[in-house]
Amino acid sequence: MRVIGNIFWFIFIGLLSAIGWTISGILLCITIIGIPFGKQCFKIAWAVMFPFGKEIRTNFEKHSIGNILWIIFFGWELALSYIVAGVVFCITIIGIPFGKQCFKLVKLAIAPMGASVVKVNKK
Numbered sequence: 001m002r003v004i005g006n007i008f009w010f011i012f013i014g015l016l017s018a019i020g021w022t023i024s025g026i027l028l029c030i031t032i033i034g035i036p037f038g039k040q041c042f043k044i045a046w047a048v049m050f051p052f053g054k055e056i057r058t059n060f061e062k063h064s065i066g067n068i069l070w071i072i073f074f075g076w077e078l079a080l081s082y083i084v085a086g087v088v089f090c091i092t093i094i095g096i097p098f099g100k101q102c103f104k105l106v107k108l109a110i111a112p113m114g115a116s117v118v119k120v121n122k123k
Contacts, residue, residue: 021045062114
């Protein structure tokens with residue numbers, strides 16, 4: 001399921017989303033103040049390409065000031081967009097796995113500073 005899910009995700013959602021995150025990261029890295037936020041955009045771009053089989057571990061306390069700034073300027077809009085996309089996907093039975101991936105990405109979109117994307121071992 002992971003391979004098939006990642007293939008469909010990459011074709012229909014992942015590639016375009018990753019390109020958007022990468023462009024945002026490049027634009028943020030133009031300024032010195034935006035470099036930490038740009039690096040987080042690159043982390044998110046990597047995670048959204050193939051989300052099946054990955055787990056997101058957040059650590060808000062590690063960079064709480066950065067996360068608060070991210071939430072104020074970027075995070076809440078991005079998290080809201082993933083929530084809306086997840087609800088739309090969950091309307092159909094076929095879209096439920098993709099909706100679950102969108103809900104998983106909400107954690108990373110709302111507070112990426114100190115978060116890590118970890119591959120889940122196959123059981």
